[in-house]
Amino acid sequence: MSTQTTTDSLKGHKTNWWSGGKSPFNLEYGKVMMWYFLMSDAFTFGAFLISYGSIRFSQNFWPDPNVVFNAFPGAGHADLPLAFVSVMTFILIISSVTMVLAVHAGHNHDKKGVIKWLMWTIVGGLAFLSCQAWEWHHLITGEHVVFANGKLEAIGQTMGGNPWGQLVHDNALLTNALNATPHDALVKIVHSHDHSHSLEELAKMTDTQLRGMVNVTDMHIREKGPIAFGGYFYGITGFHGFHVFSGVVINIIMLLMTQKDVFEKRGHYLMIEKAGLYWHFVDLVWVFVFLCFYLI
Amino acid sequence: MQHPAFEEVTFHPKHEDEKTFKQKVIKTTIILSIITVIELGLGLLMHFLHMPDDFKRLMIKGIVVILSLAKAFYIVAVFMHLGDEIRNMIMTIVVPLMLFIWFIIGFIADGNSYKNLRNKYDKHFKESTNPHKYEQKANTHQIKPGGKN
Numbered sequence: 001m002s003t004q005t006t007t008d009s010l011k012g013h014k015t016n017w018w019s020g021g022k023s024p025f026n027l028e029y030g031k032v033m034m035w036y037f038l039m040s041d042a043f044t045f046g047a048f049l050i051s052y053g054s055i056r057f058s059q060n061f062w063p064d065p066n067v068v069f070n071a072f073p074g075a076g077h078a079d080l081p082l083a084f085v086s087v088m089t090f091i092l093i094i095s096s097v098t099m100v101l102a103v104h105a106g107h108n109h110d111k112k113g114v115i116k117w118l119m120w121t122i123v124g125g126l127a128f129l130s131c132q133a134w135e136w137h138h139l140i141t142g143e144h145v146v147f148a149n150g151k152l153e154a155i156g157q158t159m160g161g162n163p164w165g166q167l168v169h170d171n172a173l174l175t176n177a178l179n180a181t182p183h184d185a186l187v188k189i190v191h192s193h194d195h196s197h198s199l200e201e202l203a204k205m206t207d208t209q210l211r212g213m214v215n216v217t218d219m220h221i222r223e224k225g226p227i228a229f230g231g232y233f234y235g236i237t238g239f240h241g242f243h244v245f246s247g248v249v250i251n252i253i254m255l256l257m258t259q260k261d262v263f264e265k266r267g268h269y270l271m272i273e274k275a276g277l278y279w280h281f282v283d284l285v286w287v288f289v290f291l292c293f294y295l296i
Numbered sequence: 297m298q299h300p301a302f303e304e305v306t307f308h309p310k311h312e313d314e315k316t317f318k319q320k321v322i323k324t325t326i327i328l329s330i331i332t333v334i335e336l337g338l339g340l341l342m343h344f345l346h347m348p349d350d351f352k353r354l355m356i357k358g359i360v361v362i363l364s365l366a367k368a369f370y371i372v373a374v375f376m377h378l379g380d381e382i383r384n385m386i387m388t389i390v391v392p393l394m395l396f397i398w399f400i401i402g403f404i405a406d407g408n409s410y411k412n413l414r415n416k417y418d419k420h421f422k423e424s425t426n427p428h429k430y431e432q433k434a435n436t437h438q439i440k441p442g443g444k445n
Binding site for chain 2: 039046055056059060064097099100166276277287295
């Protein structure tokens with residue numbers, strides 16, 4: 001009899017989690033669902049990045065990230081590969097840490113702490129978004145000279161093309177291309193590296209004058225890069241940026257709710273934990289976006 | 297720390313004190329920062345040493361991928377507290393993610409096979425995208441005047 005009772009209680013103990021009345025995962029419902037949402041979102045991002053990898057492996061040539069991402073705000077044409085994106089990466093890491101501290105303050109029912117750390121997280125998110133805005137603006141409007149169809153032209157990185165192809169070493173080819181380049185393109189080419197004249201002044205010059213101002217040998221002229229590069233870059237970093245943006249909005253809502261004592265009255269700050277999970281996920285995705293676009 | 301609003305959560309295995317929590321956060325932040333710096337260093341190393349697209353470069357890229365996975369582990373396990381959840385919960389998240397092993401290998405291999413097929417059957421693709429085409433031309437230009445002299 002006593003043996004029977006022991007086995008029963010052992011059995012009971014083993015199936016304890018699933019016998020009802022408690023969460024088998026020891027987590028509140030909303031948090032479990034946030035985890036599953038994040039897992040599905042990981043597959044969405046994963047699919048995008050794997051698609052990028054698949055296209056990249058199908059090409060003989062792919063742009064070198066150190067060539068594409070070498071600008072820094074206020075540094076002009078200085079060649080600083082990966083400098084700005086490291087700043088962006090550290091902003092996200094630090095904002096992730098401040099979010100951990102906000103969640104921890106919530107555990108301790110420390111309303112002031114939650115408000116303080118949530119505010120810093122929001123500041124970090126906004127800083128990241130501002131950096132991305134600058135980066136995109138620079139890539140789209142920063143024009144580089146490319147050799148295409150026997151002519152030269154100045155283009156930025158868009159969905160329709162990018163200037164990140166192979167370096168053209170053949171100077172005879174480039175000189176011929178320069179001579180075949182029409183007036184409008186010449187104006188843009190000179191303007192892309194010489195800011196001492198305005199576009200209007202350059203437009204008034206003759207083609208011969210403009211060609212005299214272009215030195216094809218030391219301009220590092222490239223071909224157009226693989227067309228998919230722009231779309232993948234803007235698509236994936238844009239999708240991530242949209243996550244950052246929605247994370248900032250969620251954090252602002254959490255901040256307002258905290259200030260209005262919603263969680264204090266509810267008796268727990270679980271909502272902050274769920275917002276925190278989302279925010280950390282945004283940082284997690286950046287690890288892989290950073291890896292696929294900037295590092296390898 | 298039993299909250300009245302979520303009685304379904306019954307099990308509170310360990311209660312961290314302030315000091316261990318702070319140490320854990322600081323330690324993780326430093327680990328993440330150091331890994332990022334190493335990754336950047338390796339990325340710049342490949343650039344400034346003008347490493348060719350060979351096996352050595354591929355190895356460095358492999359190291360960077362592994363370092364990124366380590367970063368992901370620390371973010372998920374410590375910042376997202378998945379490491380503190382019970383095993384069943386961890387498994388429902390981690391096991392489905394195993395799909396990525398097939399997902400990555402399968403699609404990368406597919407892209408690679410497409411490249412090989414095109415290089416074999418599409419001569420224009422092969423010639424117009426060959427990464428060394430200008431280097432070869434540049435070399436022939438250098439040799440020609442030398443030959444005349």
